[in-house]
Amino acid sequence: MRCGNVIPPGREKGAARVLALWCPDWPAVAAAAVARLPATQPVAVLFANRVVACSAIARADGVRRGQKRREAQGKCPDLFLAQADPDRDARLFEPVVAAVDATVPGVEVLRPGLLVLGARGAARFFGSEEAAAERLLDAAAATGVEAQIGIADELSTAVIAARRGAIVPTGAGARFLAPMPVRELAFEPSLAAPERADLVDLLHRLGLRRIGDFAALTTAEVASRFGADAVLAHRCAQAKPERPPAARQPPKDLTVDHRCDPPIERVDAAAFAGRMLATELHTQLSNAGLACTRLSIVAETDAGEELSRIWRCAEPLTPEGTADRVRWQLDGWLTRRDRPTAPITLLRLVPVEVVAAGALQLGLWGGVGEEDERARRALVRVQGLLGGEAVRIGVLSGGRGPAERITLVALGDEPVPAADPTLPWPGRLPEPAPALLLFHRPVVRLEGEDGAPILVTERALFSAEPFRLHWGSRQWRLTGWAGPWPVDERWWASSTENDDGSTTFTARAQVQLDGEPADVRVLLLVYHDETWHAEGLYD
Template identity: 55%
Template sequence: MSRRTLALWCPDWPAMAAAAESDLPSLHPVAVLSANRVVACSASARAVGVRRGMRKRQAQAVCPEMTVVTADEGRDRRLFEPVVAAVAELIPTLEVLRPGLVVIPGDRAARYFGGIETLAEELVDVVSACGIESQVGIADEVFTAVLAARHGHQVPPGGDRAYLADRPIADLALEPSLADPSRTELVDLLRRLGISTIGAFADMDITDVATRFARDAVVAHRLANALPGRVPSGRYVPTELTVDHACDPPVDRIDVAAFIGRTLAERLHRRLRDAAVACTRLTIEATTERGQHHSRTWHCAQPLTPESTADRIRWQLEGWLTGGRRGRTQDRPDSPIVRLRLEPVEVVEAGALHHQISDGRADDPDTEERARRSLVRIQGLLGGDAVRIPVLSGGRGPAERITMVALGDEPTPQRDPSAPWPGSLPQPTPAVLVETAICVLDASGGPVTVTERGAFSAEPVTVRLPESAGRGRPACWGLSWWAGPWPADLDRSAAGGLVARAQVLLDDSRALLLCYRGGEWIVEGVYE
């Protein structure tokens, strides 16, 4: 028997939330902007020609009377909370993918309401009572249900793959909450290769997809084939799960903080157990006597245990009380801690596990589990920041595009990877990142620099390591090819002068990424 999933979608939610906060009439055109481009607009704005991706000036020229607001995820979440609460009164088990989109496991709920269609009608009525328009999609898998909700469709049991087959390939990146940030680039590449529908992509051999495209392509291929994935597992978080503790006397020692943290972890998990849920995302907040506030959100692929929760409290408070790994005094609290608060941000049904989809290879799950436990053990011995994982970030250089985040912490990039980055490094990205000083020389052996107009001062012929880097014997290689230089920073005053990058191919077939900064060259990456 096929499992059934319902997706409840509130169209144009960012625009609806902005209109509600500004108390605008329901038919007044509204556009929400991020990075000076339209990311959402109301139906009335769309009716006169406003589209997502338009620049602000172009959108205002199309609709001069339109109200323009800045994107605010906090506003979207805050105003969507009453809708979530209303739906949770009807069906307690739900998962919020983003403000404006909720998915619900429909099997048991459908039996209670007498049918999946009746359940969908009840959901629309409940949301309508909040003054919000909504549509429901029904399918076997979460991804298919979300796409079906945009058209109010019900996909027959077992018919997900057939429903997706004729849809445009761009639909793979239509819902950002279910797509990697690089999914748009994958869709553009597939379109250029002549693959215009999801069905055509699904027909490709998985081996070809895994070897020819990036990692996210394997995930997208599974979605295109409607292969079984996770079911909606989130749940509306009751406020009574939060644990708030007043420290009397105030805490200024690590051992005392660790003891209190273990006690609070036990209290939190008793409440979670009574509610038959487990926590996968937890916010730990601390407040000092003078009102200084310190907060951190921890995210785990598997539900937290009392021991892992206590460890995270200890790691966080230890790092704060000691000023972090560098011991910086300015990072320490200004007075003893008087209040600790544990707030479950995301909960799942008790016993549920969230395993991240890997790179598509059939790896031994026992080996992966042992590796995970080993990393957690190392973290327990050395502290929360001892084990870090890379997260795709925004930036112009390859090193800037990586944010190292502690294992178990919220995988939040330091800079937005989807934002425009003028002067960023063109693809491909180096496989190995280094930072080694190097000399670039012309045919006469003179140094090659970058002029104010962004060009080489002379044609580069050889590169040479300084004597200090070559262990007393300079190493020199000829160049068989080079490209660039490209300006890498538009704000020269902030960068300390002109910054530019170039790619070179050595005569031994190695390819390097060079960066010109402060009047000197460094090797920034090695291509493999």
């Protein structure tokens, strides 16, 4: 843990200071904590089969963000892999937030693993910014996590400073940022829209390799050449406020309440109430032509306890984003060690800061844009007409076959898998999974070079080397194959005895078909009762 280097002060006198506390590699830390792994175990978190976070030990072995799963495993064979889970990350981060908030009130959560608060009050109370940083690091360490702190005039500068454990003196933000690589402007997802990565790539190709190079451009040059997000990035590079100087004070009648009858003790019931509140809040905001950028979540219990937490966003919250934050926060409150002593009787959402609905473009927290939100509203409308089960989404589940590893849940419900995907599952199909599943499983014929059908022997081997595959009226030569892999389940009845005394196994295999470049495919085949079926298609 470190609070870091102090650079020479500048001339300007800022009105407010921001303190950012950052827990490095938080998704990997949370995944390791849930799996109860030792500190020496390398960990990586995956989303869409690519690494989105990894531990320092994994990086030392060559694992990097953006790598494909196989590449990461090739760099580090002992790598523990976990799927991205924002609910898990937020639930485990809540004790850290509570510890910091108990030391210095006024915490605002940017995302799980990163929080900010006003530095001036903390510095006055503890005597200096350095002393405040040390006390907050101690508070985070008491919860068992490593953290770094950055302090600067502006929020984005403080967040970047936290990655280096630096305290930036008043007025020195631009000088602090100038020598850094321009990619730092896109490194933090809670402060940059998804298209920021494309902007950084373009700036690099134009020869603007440092933040100072980009900051040296005039606002007119940036606005005329690049998009709206580039103007925000340019303000960040110049250490200027990223938001308009005067945010609207939200009307009091925008606050929404929900009386819980019966009182809520379970996370799923709280999440359901949170979704209804989120819908009601955004209906009122939409009618007023406003969008929320800072949201306070308040809960009251039957024992008179009041819990509150502020979530801060650089972009307006969508109904789905609001519901996610309510679920994350309630999950953290109801599952932490010092959980409330009584059930929750009241939930309240308070828009602390609002802007005009068209002032900012949607795109933060997973890239939810206007098209995505319109599509979601349409799907919710379909649910209203046809029932909740009419629209379902897939959740990664545990199982051996690809179809078993998908649990379909109704849109809006808690994405809970039917089986734990982190269990060993002996006999599971090797990665990667097929891109397309064929649920009707058409029959295919696998042949050897002599035209004889290929079977699977009792030793789980091909009866001959596969050479050709027939599917309907078409046939292909094979350029490669893998397997067969016997299905390792129901081992007491996994084979059937034929009239001749032989046995038939259930197994899977992968075959690559020869053909034109655009027509080359890899199929997943499943073998049962001496018949091959096409089960999946790989890209």
